[in-house]
Amino acid sequence: xxxxxxxxxxxxxxxxxxxxxxxxxxxxxxxxxxxxxxxxxxxxxxxxxxxxxxxxxxxxxxxxxxxxxxxxxxxxxxxxxxxxxxxxxxxxxxxxxxxxxxxxxxxxxxxxxxxxxxxxxxxxxxxxxxxxxxxxxxxxxxxxxxxxxxxxxxxxxxxxxxxxxxxxxxxxxxxxxxxxxxxxxxxxxxxxxxxxxxxxxxxxxxxxxxxxxxxxxxxxxxxxxxxxxxxxxxxxxxxxxxxxxxxxxxxxxxxxxxxxxxxxxxxxxxxxxxxxxxxxxxxxxxxxxxxxxxxxxxxxxxxxxxxxxxxxxxxxxxxxxxxxxxxxxxxxx
Numbered sequence: 182x183x184x185x186x187x188x189x190x191x192x193x194x195x196x197x198x199x200x201x202x203x204x205x206x207x208x209x210x211x212x213x214x215x216x217x218x219x220x221x222x223x224x225x226x227x228x229x230x231x232x233x234x235x236x237x238x239x240x241x242x243x244x245x246x247x248x249x250x251x252x253x254x255x256x257x258x259x260x261x262x263x264x265x266x267x268x269x270x271x272x273x274x275x276x277x278x279x280x281x282x283x284x285x286x287x288x289x290x291x292x293x294x295x296x297x298x299x300x301x302x303x304x305x306x307x308x309x310x311x312x313x314x315x316x317x318x319x320x321x322x323x324x325x326x327x328x329x330x331x332x333x334x335x336x337x338x339x340x341x342x343x344x345x346x347x348x349x350x351x352x353x354x355x356x357x358x359x360x361x362x363x364x365x366x367x368x369x370x371x372x373x374x375x376x377x378x379x380x381x382x383x384x385x386x387x388x389x390x391x392x393x394x395x396x397x398x399x400x401x402x403x404x405x406x407x408x409x410x411x412x413x414x415x416x417x418x419x420x421x422x423x424x425x426x427x428x429x430x431x432x433x434x435x436x437x438x439x440x441x442x443x444x445x446x447x448x449x450x451x452x453x454x455x456x457x458x459x460x461x462x463x464x465x466x467x468x469x470x471x472x473x474x475x476x477x478x479x480x481x482x483x484x485x486x487x488x489x490x491x492x493x494x495x496x497x498x499x500x501x502x503x504x505x506x507x508x509x510x511x512x513x514x
Contacts (some may be wrong), residue, residue, distance in 0.1 A: 355387030358480030365394030
């Protein structure tokens with residue numbers, strides 16, 4: 182069961198790849214998570230839990246509990262009390278989750294939550310702790326996520342890139358958490374547009390965040406994919422890019438799943454929380470001089486101290502230089 186954010190769904194795929202070795206794997210996930218996993222070869226059946234829509238309330242909860250009955254084991258990747266209660270109600274005899282989860286009292290097996298591990302490794306440990314324990318490097322293939330865009334996704338990206346022959350880099354300026362949105366993507370795009378076409382990655386909610394890029398870069402240099410591609414289509418566009426610059430948000434996990442190196446900009450959060458990029462050659466940028474950082478596990482609604490220096494003091498030049506360094510290494514490789 183994985184009903185967390187999009188990035189968490191992506192980071193669950195190494196666990197799916199491990200579990201399918203034991204038999205068929207069904208997944209309970211959100212509508213967005215279902216679009217990501219619909220083509221994954223490890224998934225037998227998808228059960229969509231639209232907990233904020235058609236499956237809301239106790240009636241939706243009970244309806245889903247009836248639908249998902251019949252399996253032997255449940256792996257609680259999303260550790261809320263509601264998730265634990267759902268699989269308990271559905272009659273799963275073995276219920277496996279982290280020992281720190283809110284719903285842990287409903288579990289039959291509690292796995293140690295390792296703060297010092299990447300989250301993909303933590304999730305893998307639910308199904309095979311020893312395998313996860315052995316994955317001591319971020320480059321270990323057992324914790325690398327994988328996604329599988331469809332032919333329609335590939336064609337949609339072909340259409341967006343039709344007629345372009347310049348090398349492509351991707352920028353993802355959005356985030357569900359306002360304080361995790363670095364304000365420098367416009368200047369960054371201006372620094373890089375001389376040598377590359379700029380692909381803008383994001384959902385329809387990111388139109389405003391992408392506006393600064395459009396103001397700084399000539400229209401013909403921009404591949405505007407904001408709100409125009411599915412999640413798997415965005416992954417395919419990222420795959421064709423030399424590098425992605427992203428906030429600490431879901432696009433970096435899409436990049437990890439398709440092997441595109443990422444420069445992730447961390448502000449109120451830090452990579453040590455376990456949500457950094459996993460693609461080879463990836464780098465992170467952050468203001469390491471601030472005693473107030475990190476201030477939140479996800480990103481607060483606003484800076485607790487009012488200055489937001491963790492983002493304002495990261496320059497576009499620093500990020501551009503880091504991206505050029507990544508590209509240079511990729512070219513040499």
